[in-house]
Amino acid sequence: MGQPAEELSFIERARRTQIIGAAAATIAEDGIGQASLARIAKRAGVSKGVVSYHFAGKDDLMKQVVLAVYEAGAAAMTPVIQAATTPRDRLAAYLRSNVAYIAANPEALQAVIEIVSGYSPEGGGRLFAPGDDEVIADFLVGLFREGQQDGSFRDFDPLVMAHTVRGAIDVIAPRHARHPEIDLEAYAEELVALFDAATRRESS
């Protein structure tokens, strides 16, 4: 159960990534409201039926887009973060690598934000369960707890701080889409300084 044992064929993989990319690009450019299967297929240069052939439906496609971007982000960030040793450095590495990922894939991130906050699946309800976003915050919560125990962070609510960090990062993609001239490297350094000050133990 879970994953079927059979591997995906070469073509299957290629088409899926191609269509996922086209979906992300369409959403980022024209908005989730304009991202119909027809438009996505057209941008991918294939007929509409191909999308239905490779994905179970639109809900499935939207989920795969989010998953692909999330996994690629995790893959890009994890090694950078794990290279840092202290909680303080890991927080900085988290911020820098996350902003760098946004800078490298602005469309993908914009698309994810639109899907997560604006897409409602066929039968109503939400695409992701109420606990799914907590998974992302959990890593930060753990990081903050660790830093508080070893005394490098002051005494704050780790959950509030985690959500604030996420909010600070999630706000970047839409802003960058409207103002591409922003220097995201400098932006990342500002965030590092900001959250360094926000978490640092008070120098009584």
Added chain:
Amino acid sequence: MGQPAEELSFIERARRTQIIGAAAATIAEDGIGQASLARIAKRAGVSKGVVSYHFAGKDDLMKQVVLAVYEAGAAAMTPVIQAATTPRDRLAAYLRSNVAYIAANPEALQAVIEIVSGYSPEGGGRLFAPGDDEVIADFLVGLFREGQQDGSFRDFDPLVMAHTVRGAIDVIAPRHARHPEIDLEAYAEELVALFDAATRRESS
């Protein structure tokens, strides 16, 4: 030009606020994707034609929802903020009053977020121009500049700080929708402490 001189009738005002409220409730509950004119009208207990009679179209209605919530928020927050004298206190008042407004109108705020980040008007494009969100950030930018000049804030990029504050606040409504048990008053105090530490001049 601008506003037509003629006043709105009593019924007109009542219906408009009623429909705006129904739209916000529908969006907050079922998602923007499920918020059709038919469903909004049904929740308001009127026929679909009434919506078209009182609003120029769906785009107009969405805009009015955002505008109404924004204006009500400004009206609730402004006096509280202006009562504070120092930049530091004004920042705290901003955070507290904004969180309090979210706590009092969680549906409305959730609806606004979904519209702003997920609604695409009829002909493509975006509902709000690329500069519209800057207006909201501008107040904070001015506040930070002021505090930096009088020496109560450290030397950070006011724009980055402003967007981080906005991100911290905007993240609350969706989170509160999924976890209504959160104590938003405590949350606000955490944010006050967080941004107080983030903006405070380093005690060398």
Added chain:
DNA sequence: CTAATTTCTGACCGTGCGGCCAGAAAACAG
């Protein structure tokens, strides 16, 4: 009261949607 105006209903368009499928085309296996 009647007449004029505002407000509302419910049915009705045209459109584009997501999904489906029969058969063509391509890739593959023997």
Added chain:
DNA sequence: CTGTTTTCTGGCCGCACGGTCAGAAATTAG
């Protein structure tokens, strides 16, 4: 090569959408 499986096309279906309208109902004015 032939037969089989995978992949793709283009058109079709039913549906729900946003928007419109003629006429009914309610409100207001004289």
